[in-house]
């Protein structure tokens with residue numbers, strides 16, 4: 512039989528639940544959290560996802576800062592390092608789009624600035640980049656990846 516004292520209501524979802532549905536603050540403590548396990552876990556998932564996104568943005572930001580005023584050779588190194596960190600083109604593109612959608616003010620401007628620098632870089636390394644087909648462009652990028660791997 513459950514006594515009312517064994518139950519409490521969650522601060523978050525307001526459901527009345529048994530005490531074992533509320534985590535203890537510490538293993539050796541009798542004090543329990545005011546959010547139930549499922550609300551607590553959901554909040555933790557959101558917090559971890561936000562922290563992951565913050566780390567990704569901080570990494571991109573560091574690259575973007577390095578790319579400002581960088582020489583062609585430095586840009587090549589920076590792009591290589593970015594591709595490595597984000598696990599290839601798709602990963603980098605996803606991180607970039609996510610960054611751009613969240614960025615405000617100067618950070619947003621920096622996205623464009625770096626994009627222009629990269630376009631300049633592609634332009635110099637291959638003057639006909641605008642006339643290239645998708646296959647040729649892919650080939651160029653693969654060449655770039657190979658050169659990057661060879662330089663390790």
Ligand SMILES: [Zn+2]
Pocket residue numbers: 521522523524525526546547548549550551
């Ligand atoms: Zn709850």
